[in-house]
Amino acid sequence: MEVHEANENLILPKSIITIGAFDGVHRGHQKVIRETVRESAIEGVQSVVYTFDPPPRAYFQGAHILTSVKEKIHRFKRLGVDYVVIAPFDESYTKRSPESFISELKRLNPKSIRVGEDFRFGKSRKGDVDLLKKHFLVQPIHTVYCTKGTRISSTRIRELMLEGDIQQTEPLLGW
Numbered sequence: 001m002e003v004h005e006a007n008e009n010l011i012l013p014k015s016i017i018t019i020g021a022f023d024g025v026h027r028g029h030q031k032v033i034r035e036t037v038r039e040s041a042i043e044g045v046q047s048v049v050y051t052f053d054p055p056p057r058a059y060f061q062g063a064h065i066l067t068s069v070k071e072k073i074h075r076f077k078r079l080g081v082d083y084v085v086i087a088p089f090d091e092s093y094t095k096r097s098p099e100s101f102i103s104e105l106k107r108l109n110p111k112s113i114r115v116g117e118d119f120r121f122g123k124s125r126k127g128d129v130d131l132l133k134k135h136f137l138v139q140p141i142h143t144v145y146c147t148k149g150t151r152i153s154s155t156r157i158r159e160l161m162l163e164g165d166i167q168q169t170e171p172l173l174g175w
């Protein structure tokens with residue numbers, strides 16, 4: 001697996017990409033990444049995880065970070081990912097428009113992009129799956145819920161940790 005910083009401007013001839021903070025690499029994330037890796041194997045192209053450091057919620061809301069970049073990279077590798085692109089999430093990065101981000105993705109020549117149905121990107125979260133679909137083939141991944149019926153999310157896991165309910169976080173994290 002290769003790890004690149006976003007500002008290295010990696011170019012790939014073809015790829016399948018997934019995008020997100022992936023803090024915790026929980027069961028929802030694992031499904032998104034496994035689907036990306038599975039599809040890339042079928043298509044015979046490289047799989048790419050495009051991620052952010054720090055996670056946007058840590059940057060904007062001071063959220064507690066569940067997994068370090070090093071740990072995330074380790075988990076991506078175990079899931080069989082070919083390339084990881086890490087964008088340093090700082091003030092200038094957050095000001096980039098959705099269109100600027102889309103131009104960057106075009107360098108990776110995605111055959112398809114796999115994200116959750118609610119994925120947002122770009123300044124003030126203006127970009128969504130419908131905008132991505134105007135430029136790429138996007139195949140949204142259905143939401144993964146826990147047995148209690150709530151959507152598995154890094155936010156939910158952080159809340160459970162704050163409540164001291166470590167036992168309940170385990171089935172959501174899946175590791």
Ligand SMILES: Cc1cc2nc3c(=O)[nH]c(=O)nc-3n(C[C@H](O)[C@H](O)[C@H](O)COP(=O)(O)O)c2cc1C
Pocket residue numbers: 019020021022052056057060093094095096097098101118119120121122123124125
């Ligand atoms: C270029 C770019 C700019 C962004 N700017 C903002 C922003 O201004 N405000 C915000 O809350 N999130 C911003 N984000 C973060 C997204 O809302 C979102 O958290 C990110 O794309 C990761 O997706 P995920 O939260 O589903 O993992 C930006 C993301 C990108 C790629």
Ligand SMILES: Nc1ncnc2c1ncn2[C@@H]1O[C@H](COP(=O)(O)OP(=O)(O)OP(=O)(O)O)[C@@H](O)[C@H]1O
Pocket residue numbers: 019020021022023027028029031032057114115116117118119141142143144145151152153154155156
């Ligand atoms: N439960 C889930 N089911 C399916 N896809 C998911 C799930 N959780 C996250 N994803 C997708 O995984 C990618 C990374 O998501 P992200 O890092 O925002 O996770 P999150 O758990 O929603 O985080 P947070 O709670 O901090 O917003 C995005 O494409 C998102 O749509």
